[in-house]
Amino acid sequence: MTANAPWDISGSSPGAESTADGRVAVVESDIYRSLLAVLRELGTSTSIVSHSKGMLRWTLHKKVQDNSLHSVLLVKIVLKELEKAGRSNCKTYIVPLLHTLMYAVIQSTCIPKELLQRAYELCRHLLTLPHPYCTIALAYATQLKMEQATPGALYQRKVIAEQSLRNDSFPFQEMLFVFADPAVFSDHLAAGVEADVELAGTAQRQKNHMCAVVQHTLQAVLGQSCQAASLQQALREPGCNVELYFHKVVATLTEHTGGTETDPSTYHTTLQQLYSDILAAAKQDPDPCIPCSSCSLPNPVITFKLWRTESELWSAIEKLICTNSTEQNCISQEPAEKDLDMAHFATPHQSILSRDSGIEGDLPVSMPADSSLRLQQRPFLSRRNCQKRKPSLSDRLTLMKTALEEKGVNTGLMRILRGVGNTLPKEERPFTARILVMGDDRSTGRLAKAYYSLRQREARHLCLTAKVNMEFYYIPVTQEPSMAPVTEENELVVNRHMTLASYLAKVDPWYECNIISLGHMIPKMAKMQLNTSRTVKSHSFLPDIIAYYTRTGVYPVHFTIYSVKISFSDPAKESVDEVFLSHLGIDSAQFKMLDLTEASFRTKKTPVEMCGTVLSVSYRKVSVSSREDDIGFSLRTSSVSISAIPSNETEDLDCLVVTFDNAKSLLESSIRTCSIKIRTLEKRMFTVCLDKDSRRTFTKVQSIEISPCVDPAYNLEKIEKPKFSLGQEKEKKEKKRIHNKDSTLTLPINTFAGNIC
Template identity: 45%
Template sequence: MYQEEEEEDVSKRVSLLSVDSGIEKDLSDMEEREQRNPFTRSWSPCFRGRMKPEDKMAQENIKGPTSSTPLPKEEGNHTARIVMMGDDRVLGRLAKAYHSIRKREAKHLILTKRLNLQIYYIPVTDEPIVNSPESTSQVGDRLSLASFLGRVDPWYESNINSLGAMIPKLAGTQSSHSRSSEPNHFLVDVLSYYLRCGLQPVHFTLYSVKISVSGQTGSPVDEVFVSHLDAEFPEFKTLRENLRQERSSRRRTRKTLGTCGAVVSMNYSKVSLSKQEVVQGRSVMTCGVVISAISPNETEGLDFLTVNFDSTNPRCCTEIRTQNIKIRILEDKTFTVCLDKDCRRKYTHVQSIEISPCLDPGYCLQTSSKFSVGEEREAGLSKYMCKILPLPINTFTGINH
């Protein structure tokens, strides 16, 4: 009897030990699930209720869109090829537009951030060329930039400058023929060749001119030109024409020697062979002033201005070279200023003009933001920026500038 009771007690103890032994096979189903996933409770609802709307937006931006469509890739810079046809007047208008674009882009990059501008120039004149020295010189004066490009680039001279008189002829022959005639592909082939192979730019210096007009209050008018500035006195217009005719015929009459002009005062920095600037001031009696940025006989005339005075006095120095000049009339008179031989850019009743190389708007913005007015030190990005704003025109060989 007692032996049976002892056997039952031993079996109970064995069963209890087997259940509570900790062996996985002896655990119940609920305990087994809890052991496999000990941290199944999610605390995310507690944090979701406290998350701010801006935090949710930031989290969504980090995770990215839920759709499977990929994000669009940022495109690279595009190239815009600008082809200009015309004479110096067209390039003068282009220079003014180019300066205004650079002035806006200096404050906020919009266009030039993703767009690379390439400028190509094809000289075209709409006036017939007569076989006379006077007419040839007049047409050549209107194409001074094209003549300079032809001197520095033989390929440009042989391929592009020859189109100056050919394009009007092609347009005339095309209009005279019937519409059923086949178009001439010569011009298209030459243009394609120029756009494909003309990759080396020639940098023309732009010049800034401040024009003070009589009776106008406030700051003077700011303009730019690239090739030519002409100052003429209306009272001596006839005298100036006679001087030019006598200069072309290389003779001078006594009648013109007794005629005078207007007295102007000028301050300028003289350019010497040693590249040193000497500020000079003088007064000249003249009936007209011609300021040219392109020398007619040289290939290295892009860093200075040539100033010619139409004077009746043969002893007067009629030509100077400078980079900065200020001209002011001393008498109670005014003169007329014409920029780049363009009648649309003519100013009357002018009292004084001040000419200097046009500064890059980006350089001016950097220097003005660093220092106050009157300080000429350079710091930051202004050290590595070009001060002068050039007008780049693509050719076949270009110039190392």
Template identity: 40%
Template structure:
């Protein structure tokens, strides 16, 4: 009877979660975002109910497929997989039903087939080696040392202190610190051993005896058995001919060896208990420097030594280029750098004493001739040290170090391909303005990687976005236009919420919830709380958000009224806004008033653009009009529209002559384009504001050119290819297969569901 009540309660919670996705349940609006969290927390309190939840979710998935309720499938599938990863033990028959359903999704369009294929591959390994998904997640998120699975992950939360209040930043720092208080490497290794044994042996595993043995065990022995368990699981999941019985037998041997003198039957089994899934490694950063994102990624690849002083490290990073990191790296030795020296480098100019002290033809003589003297010795910084270079370039997957001097006749060893062993998950907190800063930082990072590739072959970069709204925010620029409304500041989040209902339910609800939780009075025992809502939601988002939505980054070239001033180049992601600049001198002010009285408000503009048509044929158009300003929107109002298209809204001032005198009317013109040029025909300049950010305002602008931002690596390779094909006007060779535009991917749970 009790089992029936538990099943009914779980079924009711799942059905409530589905009704929330329909969007016509007012009673659930106050709990949006909490239903999924409370459902998982209920299972965490009693892990033995995981099989009941998985069984219910499978039935609901099959019902959604039969009834063609496709908007239920991806949320249910993510909920099921998250439960299955944390579940202590799931029967092979139940995993088989989930696996068969994921294979059925391969007949559906994207993103259903993409998610179905990914989860089917994971489930195939999990069925052969139970506990593999949990084990890999903990190892990578906690950066545990493991040769069979050497991957590492880290979550970087970036918040702009000028966009979020101090209370919100402090609350987020406290939450991230409190969530990792009990996360020691020893505890995480213990969790992996317990979960893997229980997943393989089921109720035959004596959890109490296993915990007691691990608790009394020295750390060195704990690490030994942890490596044994990881090797067994990776071997079982990696072998094609391996089956579940062989995997269970291997782990059973390790299980009895861990217990030692204790016997599994000495104490009651106690049923399934499960092991908690530790919170991932999270670091919180206030985005105060332009290149802070790049610096953190470099330090993630190779953290500094404990003896490195923070002040010295910060100073070195400020004057630090990628060329400085890997100038001596074996994997990038095709480019060599000289060392500053005072001698000529010619053999006959060397002192005679160097030759007299050695016999001709000896090895010492040859070494002396290759040796340079009189060079200036520079004290290496922590980031330029040999240890930094070797650890950064000679990790797992990189080729072993080799001497620069090569013996004649012996070909060099082929370089082993680098592996992306590190995954950086960048979580942005704020509104569209912080995404504009991200577009700038991402473009700068890609340019650095084009000049000297370092991070790209070693780092898997993932971006996530959580909107946070501070209420009424004044973002007025120097032109004193009206304050931007909160809705306009979260256009990207609104678009993602329409495209992905699960993102709307779990992430967009944090927009106003985070400020509300930050202002709540803190509890004296808050540092002891482990079930922190915000941290748990962020962890769920980065773990299950695997489908990117790619936004086009636009390049803008700005010309100023002063011919001596160099044009400025920048990028934007969401919006470009222009407005007539107010006159400063009295003479200009009087001339402006006369001009406005005669021709109306605004300035005369020439607009040249390439019209977007369905046939995708280039169609150049040009027009002249009088306008007080215009707005270019890169984020469409509807998720079905093309993301790689600018919606330009220009307000045109039309003069009307009638019997009562002269009047003016405003007409809204809308254009769809990817390339546009705007130029002022008068001497009056205008201002340009990028991504609604008052810190990114350009004044005294006379002309603006906007086009899709090109991928820096594409530009470099195209330039090189054109050198050898001077008469070719189109892309030749491998260049035509490279991504041309720079796209910023932001991960969601489902991507864009049409």
């Protein structure tokens, strides 16, 4: 911390000089000190096992959550600190301050208009900064503009989506799934985490959430003229029709945010009349005007699952969509097609291949044409609509467009996709599935494999892509014992087991501050939860941090998924196509360490020769000029480590680092490449392990081929074009260039800012 840093707390806090009320000044000073403590911890370098940073942020939010006036004080402080950060070019603190600002604005009901305008102008000023600061500032400037025009809109839409409150005006729902890897979580530990997160998410009924939406919106619109205590009491009367008032509030907001020009004064007038109707129906005497009461943002409903099989991930999403779907929420389609989509994996025992034409006249003579007679004679067999094996052009282009939108790509291929029917913009899909994985490198590797399987399935037939936006989150968890004094050597040992988490901590300091520290805390908190009675806790740390992460961490870091073709020594055994995300290890050792001395003495060979295997390596060298240069060589080595996660945050994510152990015949112990082939030149085979996961280990391997995984959606061979068209060769070259550059499948893991480097 430098002497001239903008976070110096010497002297009085901002606002204390101009505050007449001494109690308010004390509160503001306390909030100011808490905020600076968070920022100071953000600037320090700590290990992955530290857990003080996330607690500081959580404590600060708890101080302002129960009182809207405290939120106003926090907004004032954050705006001043953002202005200081802009003047002194302290970009590290801009992202945390922006997230803190918006989290307070969403929950508060009495932010003055001048403060909202000041926040909006500040976000506009930050648009001059590079990515990701300008991206985050633009998103928040748009939200602030909406909050200025229609107060209470951000809170209302967030609660409706997260709590799945049914209505005709805003039919969007968000679902939060937490998948814990059994390799890290035992059944006992998973039960503790489930008791913590699911009980906190179901503490309130939907009627209470509707009351909160109505009360927050009316308080935000009417301000000090709203009698908060009377309104709250009226909404909780036994005979109050809360659902009717809820639908009126949502419809009024939708009418003024639908893009049509409306009179801004009618929004205030309509809700003022609704407020009067609520009090009149309750027949309450008006109470003295009191300050705005708090309507804190409830935690989203969390579905926790122990992730035993890969299919559980997608079947859980499909099941919940089927449960929550209504005619307004789903895409307009025929009932038979809707049943076909969701039954695709709900009944895997049924065959989807048709052996006949599907015409009753072409059925075998032994089978009656009458469907009722067929069902009577064959009660255990059922026939349903068959799916097309060959993907349609519309489905493939829709899937491709989704991939380009997620990566933020704007190339010539987007011109090909224009005008294609049956496509939905990403923001208009009725469902958003937030998939949060808890575990280590093994867990993210399983997630990459499951995501690749989903893309393969969607390329054949769209089931989820047209309905669901999928966002991926990752909380690293380990049960390794906490280390004593943190040193650089200790930190490196921990990072070997969670390389992907270490990389995210380097590129996003706010992620390191809030999420990385949970690695050792979650197992401890789960054990504490099991040891206590399972009662609902209103201030549970883990559900709050999950809610904060999934709400504000919406900027992904794209990790390249690599495909590997594994060939075995047994000719009768077919080769296997697999994928990995972070690491691939090759072990070619043939003898145990206890036998090395005796064996080397008899054969007069070195231990390296006894342990190693002669491998033939062919790879494409990565160069600054991007020129393709194929290189081949052979060497004897005992093991090979292929890492897809760079050790330095400034390196690219689309490059493999291959390290050979005990390789004396190679000039360099490691090489950088994007594609590589390795095969054995001896009778000795080797073992391959993907993402350090013993469940994904292959033995007696003869050769492997590794290359970036191609998105199954990128299958453009059958795109129909006019036979003769001007500029056809140019389009073909452009399509080939796009295919090579943008067709790689990546796994987007959300953080608070993406890659800041």
